[in-house]
Amino acid sequence: MKTATCQMHSAPIGCLLDRYIALRTYTLHLIAPLTPEDMVVQSMPDASPAKWHLAHTTWFFETFLLGGQPGYRVFHPDYAFLFNSYYEALGPRQPRAQRGLLTRPPLDDILAYRRHVDHHMQALLSETIDDATADMVQLGLAHEEQHQELLLMDILHLLDQSPVAPAYDASAPSDPAGRRGYFQLRPGGLVEIGHTGSRFAFDNESPRHKVWLQPFEISDRLVTNGEWLDFIADGGYSRADLWLSDGWAQVQNNGWQAPFYWRETKEGWAEMSLRGLHPVTPSTPVTHVSFYEADAYARWAGARLPTEAE
Template sequence: MTLKDSYLKTRQRFTAICRTLKTEDYSVQPVIFVSPPKWHLAHSTWFFEQFVLSKFKPGYKTFDEDFAYLFNSYYNNAGTRVLRPNRGLMTRPTVDEVYQYRQYVDQEMLEFLSEDISEEIKKIIELGIQHEQQHQELFYYDVKYILGHQPTFPTIESDIHFTEIEQPSKWLKIEEGVYDIGHNDDSFCYDNELGNHKVYLHEFEISNQLVTNQDYINFIDAGGYDNFNLWHAEGWDFIQQNAIKAPEYWHKIDGIWHHYTLQGFQEVNLKTPVNHISFYEAHAFAEWKQMRLPTEFEWEVASKHFNYGELWEWTNSAYLPYPNYSKAPGALGEYNGKFMINQMVLRGASVATVDYHSRPTYRNFFHPEMRWQFSGIRLVK
């Protein structure tokens, strides 16, 4: 697939997955970590305008001078911006104007991609495509939170679904040794995957499948949320302060657990992987099972032995730079490096991840209390 085709496919997918939203859905921000769908559509467009067209396309005219302020996310080098908690206050520009913005930038980009451009520019455009794919996944997290906290639990059309786990888990033995970690070929990767290096691992066994809803209900029924001995101190404080007794979107009705899905409010399927779990909850569950979570290095080495892609899987590794890690200069250097503090690594992919976006070396990262993303548990013993 050419770079032009990849760009067009990615851009068209975003508008396609938004097709069943109502206009009123586009501007809602119920909590600070959720961004409105309209903002995602505009921000991913601004990325191409800011880092490609404005810098490299001669004679390019900015669509609207205010949009850089409205739709910059965290790039300090790119100028001032609307504060993250205030993204939901923007009823203007309208949804129609945001789609006009996308159309304008797409036309300019397709013209630009028809020309002979340097390898440096191609790499920035590829980063922009990958960046938009990330926002397409974040869109699903955010719209689920927006709709899942409404009284009538509205739905949208999506292909988000989970596979039932029919067989008992098996334990895969990984021998001790020195292993290569990190990205090491010419295909695309983020800078946080670079710094290919070696690690020593002790022998361990890792489950070939994820923890199921039934497994997690057993933990709840055994008093897992009431036993402080299972929890990190911060995790115990977090669930106490927020009165958490189950995964995000779960509700117990007449003794039966139900949860919100994008297909509607349903009884929890006991055979599918438990989802919307914080790192704190994943750790407590592992403690209850007298096991642990894998490190990100153990996960990477073992990943060739099992299927992944249903959920992002919490690891027991803090998000830190690899040896010889270096940031790109300027705004693009802010993409990953400045977030390497107080976050935990997740590996794999999820049902909302764009095809081919993930890989065994991909390092996702979230704060340990976050639960709105599609996250689950794989155990090590």
């Protein structure tokens, strides 16, 4: 079945062409505060350079949408190796832990690559496309949204390695303040979870299925930094009885004393964020804690973590 990109598929999700342009523009907005030097460094094996994110998301659209279009010219034959991530069926790729060694191609070439692919994608999305193509475009959009999150995560980790604690963007918004929380009763019973309907979803959201839940209570807001400070003050990181055995081993082996981006200073705890280093704000939600830390906190608070179904 054929469909115009702003007709059947636009009813619930908007025009794919407009969404594509807005998404790709926003990625460039996210890199605006960075220097070219910022964008080539890989701070750990599980992170990727900003430049690689720019290229990989572009490679996705080129590979899965433009490659089969009549007359399309691949921007550079080496990019299939350099910017594939884990798509085994598409051939070998640059090892993940060595993405930071890709000083070439330079940033200007990567930006030219994005412009090349954007030009052809906009032409594709200006025409009538079939449902399968529209679904792949939606997957590509969701894929780049994921990489926008990864980009910020990787930038924060990179800047945290610097002894001068530089800010990515000093004007970046802070987390919203928390409020007093209340436990809300949920009756449980036989419930359905998983994707329903015809709109886009990832494969791990299906199939929709039934789950039996016992009645439970769940807090109606997130744990705050202030509550976490109480956990620390009460010896949360030194009490083995609060921790799962694997988690306690992580505490001992890695010297955990606080959430990942917290630093103890003469003035008290400080936190590195995209705004730079600043005092921990007690009223904002705590972030950058592991499952083991969250589990230990819940036990300390006389509660437990919710299950996926809950």
